[in-house]
Amino acid sequence: MNTVIGLYGMMCSGKDTVAEIFIKKGYKKISISEDILKPILSRLKLKPDRLNYIKLGRALKEFKPETLAFLTHGLINKGKGHNYIIPNIMTFQEARYLKEQSDIKFILIKIIADQMTRYERNLQRQNEKDVNELIKFKRLDMANLTKTGLKELMHAKLENAVINNDSGLSELKSRVNKLIEEFGL
Numbered sequence: 001m002n003t004v005i006g007l008y009g010m011m012c013s014g015k016d017t018v019a020e021i022f023i024k025k026g027y028k029k030i031s032i033s034e035d036i037l038k039p040i041l042s043r044l045k046l047k048p049d050r051l052n053y054i055k056l057g058r059a060l061k062e063f064k065p066e067t068l069a070f071l072t073h074g075l076i077n078k079g080k081g082h083n084y085i086i087p088n089i090m091t092f093q094e095a096r097y098l099k100e101q102s103d104i105k106f107i108l109i110k111i112i113a114d115q116m117t118r119y120e121r122n123l124q125r126q127n128e129k130d131v132n133e134l135i136k137f138k139r140l141d142m143a144n145l146t147k148t149g150l151k152e153l154m155h156a157k158l159e160n161a162v163i164n165n166d167s168g169l170s171e172l173k174s175r176v177n178k179l180i181e182e183f184g185l
Helices: 015-024 032-043 050-063 067-074 092-100 115-125 134-148 150-156 169-183
Strands: 002-008 083-086 104-112 161-164
Touching (some): 002 015, 032 050, 050 067, 050 134, 067 092, 115 134
Parallel strands (some): 002 083, 002 104
């Protein structure tokens, strides 16, 4: 059976960094943003920024709430022994859909970090999805919670584990490795 790790949390909480740790252990990354939403935005000739990802994700979820999880599940190789990491689960419906699939072992991990730590990380990485003003960051935080469905997922308690990413990279690696041992991943 394939193991699929799903990560969720607020922007800049460290989901991609945790995903990189799993990738180094042989997991293949499936990104809802990059592998599903970005190609659609490109075909529509829309800029691949955070707000367009949110708008497109919402439009697809209006069709059916678990549409993105369904499309993601379709990218998973159905052979045995393949391990995947999905660093951007955004809704309760996506998490529930993946948990219900009998052909995969799905483990959901919540990544947390306080808002100022996340804002500072946002300033350090500065990619096309990030902002350079705290007030805009706070607005995006609120938009992520209310417009994507993340708020419902944050309160649903579907996760199998929580990683607090409030320290440096070496501490994060230690916490992830401890979790890998705990779950036999």
